[in-house]
Amino acid sequence: MLIFLTFVLTSEFYNQLNSLLNEDIQKTFKDFKDKQIMYFADYFPEIEYGQFHIHSYFYKLEHYNRIINNFPGEIFKYVNKASLFDKRPFEHEFFLQITQSFSLLEILIVVNQKRKNNKQSRKFKNENQDLSIIKYPHLKELHLVMAQKDYLGQFLIDTKTCLSNNVYLRTNY
Known part of the structure; x- marks a missing residue:
């Protein structure tokens, strides 16, 4: 029996030096097999604001x-x-x-x-x-x-x- 987990994580961070890049997120989820998650991050240094999104590929x-x-x-x-x-x-x-x-x-x-x-x-x-x-x-x-x-x-x-x-x-x- 196959079970699909659906999850979404969106977060914002302020006054941090680009602390969470896509590579960092990738390391966090390295044990997920078959590319079960999608992630992307961005940081805006001019306003010291960043955000990242992580979700399962079975986004419903x-x-x-x-x-x-x-x-x-x-x-x-x-x-x-x-x-x-x-x-x-x-x-x-x-x-x-x-x-x-x-x-x-x-x-x-x-x-x-x-x-x-x-x-x-x-x-x-x-x-x-x-x-x-x-x-x-x-x-x-x-x-x-x-x-x-x-x-x-x-x-x-x-x-x-x-x-x-x-x-x-x-x-x-």
């Missing part, structure tokens, strides 16, 4: 919070609500990865005050010819209250983003 929760740029990707069959957080800008490819990982996404919350990179902005001005279309077929709510205005453009103006009809939008703009 309906929400996933505080996804960061170095999210390694995976298919999450049950997640319908996700929040994105980072101190570095989210680019087009990151949003594409999010839709591939969370195909049933209904609620998306974006928390990021950083402008997108200039290189990416130039691509947008050139009608996004080289970028894949990002589709959100099940999205019902989009929260951009704590997001830089570039992300409003990403979702509402960008011709390479396709939203479903009747999406509830929360923003400060």
Whole structure:
């Protein structure tokens, strides 16, 4: 008989010098066989803040919070609500990865005050010819209250983003 353990551990740490890197987490779980866990960490030295996520590959929760740029990707069959957080800008490819990982996404919350990179902005001005279309077929709510205005453009103006009809939008703009 096979038993699957589902667990999630998300933690934040302040005023520490990048004390928990991905390598440290990997050492902690070295005895787990067959890559049964997924982990990623990030540290923001300018604000002395870090966070890490550890979860089993059999993730069955309906929400996933505080996804960061170095999210390694995976298919999450049950997640319908996700929040994105980072101190570095989210680019087009990151949003594409999010839709591939969370195909049933209904609620998306974006928390990021950083402008997108200039290189990416130039691509947008050139009608996004080289970028894949990002589709959100099940999205019902989009929260951009704590997001830089570039992300409003990403979702509402960008011709390479396709939203479903009747999406509830929360923003400060």
